[in-house]
Amino acid sequence: MSARTQHKVSERGFLARNKWLILRRTSQFGFLALFLAGPVAGVWIVKGTLASSLTLGILPLSDPYILLQSLFAGSIPATTALVGALIVLATYALIGGRVYCSWVCPINIVTDASHWVSERLDIPKGWQPKRSLRYWVLGMTLVASAATGVIIWELVNPITLLHRGLLYGVGLAWLAVLAVFLFDLFVSRRGWCGHICPVGAFYGLIGRFALPRINAYARSACDDCMDCYAVCPEPHVITPALKGAKRGVGPVILSPDCSNCGRCIDVCDRIVFKFSSRLAQTADDATLPRRKAA
């Protein structure tokens, strides 16, 4: 055990401390199981991959980011793909774009594992580039798609490489997965999902105004143990909400970088966090002593 988790022993049970993590893993493996049921067991619920799929022979879903690259590459997708992308867009705009990252994306399991190892071995954080880097990468993929006429990120996207590998045969896809694991472990802790991945950047943008958000509703009970910062893949999103009381900032985490993974809710022994609607921000704001500290 690292020093970080040793400083106190929680009185809450295992389930209480891991509820959202367990739910999240169930969701991630559940989505994988839905896709795998067809090729493995012959039960065809979902056909295709995360790039584009057909559920129960009727519901088309397509990745809007891949279709956006396709558009930039000079191709107008057919109606099925467009409808599928609109459904996905609307869904994530409503429930939170980066919910995709923490509740669906199979690479999240890999980078979380990398982080787990990194903590156990106390490996230094390494390279921590600016948070804006992912938007540069996102922009680059669109420019490069337009310049080459190829859906460029799909050449290297570890998410679809892994997903396709599991469903259609791995080939050398495991190398890409290993690369992400090692990158996060030795080059840049939390680096892939938090700094590089343009898919996460894209979903973060479309989920900017999503409804469900994490709420530090009991922030006055915070005892500064820093557990939430240690466990959060995007720790910079916590500060405004958790420490914003004096500055009149509401308790809801509104940053599009937050992936609604709920790990902060799990680890906090003071039960500071909960899921709420983003609308709780204004409601709570009204009760706050605005700008009083200044």
Place this chain on the structure above:
Amino acid sequence: MASQDPHRTNPGWPGRRRFLADAARAACGVGIAGLLLGLLARQGRALPAWAIRPPGARDESEFASACVRCGLCVRDCPYKTLRLSKPGEPVTTGTPYFIARDVPCEMCEDIPCVVACPTGALDKELTKIEDARMGIAVLTGQEDCLNFLGLRCDVCYRVCPLIDKAIKLDRQHNMRTGAHTMFIPVVDSEHCTGCGKCERSCVLEKAAIRVLPIELAKGELGAHYRLGWEEKEEFGGPLLPDVIDLPDRTPGLSQ
């Protein structure tokens, strides 16, 4: 060090300079990554001749911008002909193809792979499988083709779904025996869909007839070229009046 750095001590500069430096760093770093990806993309354009795209596939450059590599065509292929390229294979990762010698296209009438494609990378305009042009069969191994050796193999001809249209047997005199007929398989590009059944069933160790990309296999006449006999037929007679028709002589038989 920091206090000596004029960029940090000049109150007017640090913000803007740092912003520009950060932007330049990000742009260059990401630009290099983009360049590498672009090179990878260009390389990916070169489809090996043995890899055949599904029916209705748009030409390679359009295909690369339209196919999202979901594999729905592969799933709906009833004969497991289609496969998705895995990383490490010489076909652009995740795109569908088949190898005729392994499993050829069975030319389903309802073309389920095209129906399944959500993006139109496989063109929905293709509704009759006979109109598909996945490639074209070419008898590349004439020296070893059994029919060329004067035997009656005929397998490629018999398995052709468009027998007597896409593959015909052309009768030629067997000069070796001087007494027999050779039945030479001849592919008609007007009908061949490139399904690859001929290549699959060729009885040789290595197929004498192979499906090749049309680009690779077919010649093309210059646009100015006119075939006299066709022009004549279209015109309904000689194009130039009063041309003297001299008697033909066979070489060696004159005098």
